[in-house]
Amino acid sequence: MIRRRRRLSVESIVFLAIIVFVLLAVIYPAVTVLIRHEQKSLEEIEIEIEQEKYVNVYIDGGVIEMPLEEYLVGVVAAEMPASYELEALKAQAVAARTYTLYKMNNGGCAAHEGADICTDSGHCQAYMTEEEMADFWGDDAGLYLEKIQTAVASTSGEVLYYKGEEIQVFYHACSGGQTENCENVYSQVLPYLVSVQSEGEEAYSNFYGEVAVSFKDFKSKMEAYSPSIDIDDVASCIEEIVRYESGRVESIEIGGEAFTGREIRGVFSLNSANFTIDISGDTITFNTVGYGHGVGMSQSGANAMAKGGASYVDILTHYYTGVTIE
Numbered sequence: 001m002i003r004r005r006r007r008l009s010v011e012s013i014v015f016l017a018i019i020v021f022v023l024l025a026v027i028y029p030a031v032t033v034l035i036r037h038e039q040k041s042l043e044e045i046e047i048e049i050e051q052e053k054y055v056n057v058y059i060d061g062g063v064i065e066m067p068l069e070e071y072l073v074g075v076v077a078a079e080m081p082a083s084y085e086l087e088a089l090k091a092q093a094v095a096a097r098t099y100t101l102y103k104m105n106n107g108g109c110a111a112h113e114g115a116d117i118c119t120d121s122g123h124c125q126a127y128m129t130e131e132e133m134a135d136f137w138g139d140d141a142g143l144y145l146e147k148i149q150t151a152v153a154s155t156s157g158e159v160l161y162y163k164g165e166e167i168q169v170f171y172h173a174c175s176g177g178q179t180e181n182c183e184n185v186y187s188q189v190l191p192y193l194v195s196v197q198s199e200g201e202e203a204y205s206n207f208y209g210e211v212a213v214s215f216k217d218f219k220s221k222m223e224a225y226s227p228s229i230d231i232d233d234v235a236s237c238i239e240e241i242v243r244y245e246s247g248r249v250e251s252i253e254i255g256g257e258a259f260t261g262r263e264i265r266g267v268f269s270l271n272s273a274n275f276t277i278d279i280s281g282d283t284i285t286f287n288t289v290g291y292g293h294g295v296g297m298s299q300s301g302a303n304a305m306a307k308g309g310a311s312y313v314d315i316l317t318h319y320y321t322g323v324t325i326e
Contacts, residue, residue, distance in 0.1 A: 047123025055100060056108070058115035059127065072096055072152045073145075074154040077133055078119075078126035079171075080299050082144035086300070089151035091259045091315040092171070094325065095297055096125060098160040099169040113164030131275035160316060160323045166321060174204045175298035176274050178246045179319065183297050185262065192320045193295055195246050201290075202306025207300075209288040218284050222254060225267050235279055248273040248294060264292075296320065 020074070053068040072093055080092040100117055103124065109115040111123055119127035134141045160167050168190060170182070175198040182193035201207055215234040222229055231237045231254070239253040249261025261273035272290040279285075292298075297319035305315050313325060 004010050030084050033117070045166075049067040050097065053101075055104060056114060056116045058109060058112035063112065063115045067234060068100065069152055069156055070096070071127070071146055072100070073128060075100075076148050076151060077145070078128035079121070081303075082137065082140075082148055082160060084299070084303040085226075086151060087306035087310065087312045087315065088302040089148060090155050090312035091297065091302050091306075092299065093152045093155045094158050094160060094312065094316060095169050095171050097158065098166055099125060101159060102166045102168055105166065124162050147178070155312065158162045158322055161326055162320075162323050163225070167192055167320060169320075170293070170296035171299060171319075172290075172292025172294060172296065173205055173298070174201050174206065174291040174300040175294050176247065176288075177201060178273060178294075179298060179301075180244065180248060180294035182295050184244050184248070187291050192323050194321050195244075196318060196321070198298040198301035198304075198319075199203065200308065201300045202232050203304070204291070204300035206271055206291040207289065209291070210285060211270055211288070212270055212283050212285045215282045215284065215300065221267050225263070226259075228255060231255040234282075234284070238277060238279075238284075246274070246294065249275060 018185045053069050054065050055068045056063050056065050057071060075096045076089060076092050079096065080089060082089070084092075103109065104116040109118045109124055111120070112118050118124045128136070130145065133145055137144050162170065170186075170193060177198060179196050179198055181195050182188055182190045209229060219231050219234055222231060237255045241252045242250045244250050249264065251258050251260055252264060253259075254264075261275070262314060264270070265273045265275070270286050271288040272294065272295070277284060279284060281311045297315070302315045302319070305318065306312075310318075316325060317323060
């Protein structure tokens, strides 16, 4: 049996044409919007690449321009032990990034013209090249470098702010159990740099320190620092000691003159200004707790927090009061 094909009527053709027109009217704009959206995203990515920040670093006698994130890998490697927990290293990366940007946006490195920052840890931030990392870490160099790169990359672009402004960042090796108010060290009140408890630091190798000097050396160093000082009897020249709540020495009277704890720390190269004094025979012994100035983030405290399960955000918001991370 042969079946004949039915021809579409004029009305059917018109009806189908209307359906096709309606479908095109709905689908085409959606496709167009999608394409435009994808093109916009690509443009945004290109802008982000173009806006990558660079920093002028004074190193080895000259100023070198390098990508900020690349520079931070060298900073974290130099400023915090690579054996520390990853979350502690992330906290260090954000702190170092914030410190760097603050320097860049507020006059740069005062010691070196044309530099945003230098590699002198006593003036700006320490820095380590990959060659120095290889020498320092030996067989662990590859593992540690990857770990630090991960810490920097996973926090890329993140900065600490207080009420919308980049903060001044300070950090140190070990607080000795409690950090210090900024004004007690740097004569500037900063609401995000206030004293906080810092637990779990006792495992740090320099949590306790000791410096012993003879009476002769003590007298010689004090007279060199303050020529007007009058020390007849070393054993009885040390008088009243006043401390901050953190335990650090606020002031100490020696030979009738008042000195700050920071001054004495500098004169005798003590680990911290949190010290007690023992006199035995003809020797004066300074017993210290903690390592560093004590302001801001304690690195050993950060590592202890990370070991306890804290994230880098937890660490940073603990040591820098009231900040946001953006």
